[in-house]
Amino acid sequence: MLGRCGMTALAEPVVLGSVVSSLPVECDGAFLGTTDPFSGLVDGGWSSGLPCPWETLALGDSLRPFGFPHELGMLLTAQGVCWGRMALYRRAVSFSRSEETAFRRMAGDLTAELMRRALRIPVGRVPSDHLGVINLGFDGSVDSINDQGRELLDFGGAQRCPDNPLLPIALRPLCAGLLRGSRRGVMLLPDENLGWLQVHGTVQHGVGRRCVTVSLQAARPLQVAPILLAARGATPRAVQVTLRVLRGMTSAEIAAELKISPHTVQDHLKPVFTALSVNSRRQLISSLFPTLKPYDLC
Structure with missing residues (x-):
């Protein structure tokens, strides 16, 4: 059994030690995968105590053929975006309801750390003509x-x-x-x-x-912008509105395209401006992409 403190090796590569270094549930194996919010595909993973590569788990395959019939899993989501997934496995004893509750209490901290991880990744570091x-x-x-x-x-x-x-x-x-x-x-x-x-x-x-x-x-x-906005807590509708702002659309144009009022457009933008500590659309762009010029966004 990994025990309640057996995830240190799994956590170190993503600096998640403070979150998963002490599991509330005993298990024989564990998997943590980070997910690309754009596609839903797993882009990184770490496992401990498992008989197969974590890539097998990334595709949703069962570990039952490997002698792990009991699985306790959860998606790490916020604002309708999936940031990762985690699963615990046992060979003999199924997970109880109380263990499931204790495990799912970890979701908030794990998700928050994965969202912070997304914000640490720079944008525009590779020349656009590099293929x-x-x-x-x-x-x-x-x-x-x-x-x-x-x-x-x-x-x-x-x-x-x-x-x-x-x-x-x-x-x-x-x-x-x-x-x-x-x-x-x-x-x-x-x-x-x-x-x-x-x-x-x-x-x-x-x-x-x-x-x-x-x-x-x-x-x-503009591909990355939805991830950066969601990582700051923007709602799906606020992301839609903000993307159009980044494309240079006016509030009236956004309202017409989304079939909402200009006042509602501003209501969706206010929490985004607050989260980024900005007061104008120009500041919004420079806050999201500090190393880029507006004409580089597309």
């Missing part, structure tokens, strides 16, 4: 990679595959899902060194085999 291309075999091996792709991977700070340190581990769930028929081929990857990256994967059908071509490039600011 890395990686061709991966069915088994996840690298068939080929262009020079810009190798440069991005060499300087990247995202969690890496343990059996192939060159690759961000987020590519595993993305590619495995595509090969299983998933249509979710685009995700945003937070990288502490490179900033937010857009990752796009497509399945290629060759003679007698399938592979996945993955492109890496800087995420556009």
